[in-house]
Amino acid sequence: MVAKQPHLKASSEDAEEQLLVEAAQKDPSRFGELYVNNFERVYAFIARRVGNRDEAQDLTSDVFHRALENLPRFEWRGVPFSAWLFRIATNAITDRFKRAAQEPSTLDDSSGENSARDFEEFDHHARLFRLVEKLPEDQRRVVEMRFAEGKSIREIAGELGRTEGAVKQLQFRGLQTLRENQGQSPKLRRSLK
């Protein structure tokens, strides 16, 4: 059970999240804040389980739509909201694979449960994704085109009107900046907001 997993949350953060959840339960237009706070985690969770980017996007979309729909039924039991989202994600992935008539065994056997280590990992990824948004513009473009869009150095050079050497250098600097920013606050896995 997810509920039994130890989780490292400061109680003030719990309280803050609880308030957000309650606000969104009363007024679904407040759901956007929960979405913004959890998008990266959920995406990272799903991307680790499905290799294909389109599928990861579909599933992420599916999860948040389901979450919005079922929000009135969410009960606060001291478990982070993301745990609930991960459970929805797990179900969504299972449904997807069932629909594709594949063996459920293609799934991770840990699919139903998520260890504290998993939470750490998804938070780590989520934080990294956030850091990309904060990169200097030219580094960010290169990192996004390279990793999110899967483009080659040559394609990127062509699109940005730069030499391949310059693009490789921006890639290097971008990864370096990310590494440095990660290093600045390696334990701040809760500072996603």
Place this chain on the structure above:
Amino acid sequence: MARRSLIEQLDDAVETILAHPDAPLPLVNPRITPLIRVAAGLRSLPHAGFKAHLKSELERRTMMSSAVKSAATIQHAVTPYLVVRNAARAIDFYKRAFGASESMRLTDPGGRIGHAEIVIGNSPILLSDEYPEFDAISPETLGGSPVKVHLYVDDVDALAKRAIDAGATVVRPVEDQFYGDRSGQFADPFGYIWILSTRKEVVSSAEMQRRFDALMTQPESKKSAASPIPEGYHTLTPYLVVQDAPALIEFVKQTFSAEQTLRTTGSAGGVHAEVRIAGSRLMIGGGSPEHSWRGESRPAALHVFVKDTDAVYQRALEAGAVSLQAPVDRGFGERVGGVKDPLGNHWYIATGLGKSHVPEGLRTVTPFLHPLRAEPVINFLRRAFGAQEIVKHASPDGVVHHAKIKIGDSVLEMSEAREPYQPMSSTFFLNVPDVDAAYRHALAAGAISIAEPADQPYGDRTGGVKDPFGNQWYIATHIKNVTP
């Protein structure tokens, strides 16, 4: 050079990671190992636009939720304030049509709603009843509203259906639009038009302009197979609806030597007849001693040009009419007398004092309106049917004594009401090139629907509306010739 080679080494490693996501991380120069770990974490980096896209998708969806939030706590920069003739009914309608929630209302001792707040999606809307004493006037009084309310929703088709079920009428059906929205326009029962949209595609303004240009230069859409106005008809034909149609037909025969060209049973089970007075057609309908038709009389006022006013005026009285005004020469170039026939229609019997007894630009019969105020009616006719004002004579106090309005090839006259010339709820038959467009424009201008346009077995496509002043307009486009 060493730094450049590190850059190259890093790229080689990134290439490997991207090509073989499941393989262990490549062994590299320890100086770039931390960067390779970062790169590995980025393999599942989401597409930059995806997060924002999904966010707006979710937001659109939550807009339709009915959760209550006090309008006072939502502070958007701009908030519409709708004045309506019956705010309580309007609030109820907006709840049923758009899922609005009411957050407050203030009722005055007389029962009027002085102020109310509702929330639709994430937006507050303020509204109140009419308070003419505070310049709060509703579209129903003004004859339409120039301001439309735009509502973005996640499923425009579903909402349109809901709005129609609640009592909205279609002004423009839901369609994919060149600017990337799927949208339609709907008139609520209180005179406001709502544009309901779902964003389907984000279109840059340059692309939008390109599509708009292409749309504007498209050849005119298919012409109808027949001339839109049947042979012998004009744009505007008055339709006199009375309790005893045969009696009225008899009256016009006697008085104006009218010729009956058609007499049949109408769709409502009463008489439908057409008569001709010189070159002008009139439609006459309603009940008769033999018909069980039970409807409301809709008399009209008509300006009829004859060769000899005095003689015709006399014949009218002999046929049972009462005098409104004995014939006199009037300053505007005609001799005119007025009568009211036994069925309630006004006939202004006139002889032009110029070269011809029919003044230039007019026909033998010209319909006449006596609105309380001419301006809103003219505005309505302009917006609904593309009418043009030809002349308008107003006295310094603003009273419009005479106006001529052209609709298509026909003229409609009006003078503001004064004893004994009071507003009548008249009926007109209007032949137009595009009934659907005229119908839509009429609703947008504040009319309410009587009948949506539909093809008729006799070769016309017809619809009907009631304007904000009580007149009914049957609108028709002749689409094919039907041999009887």
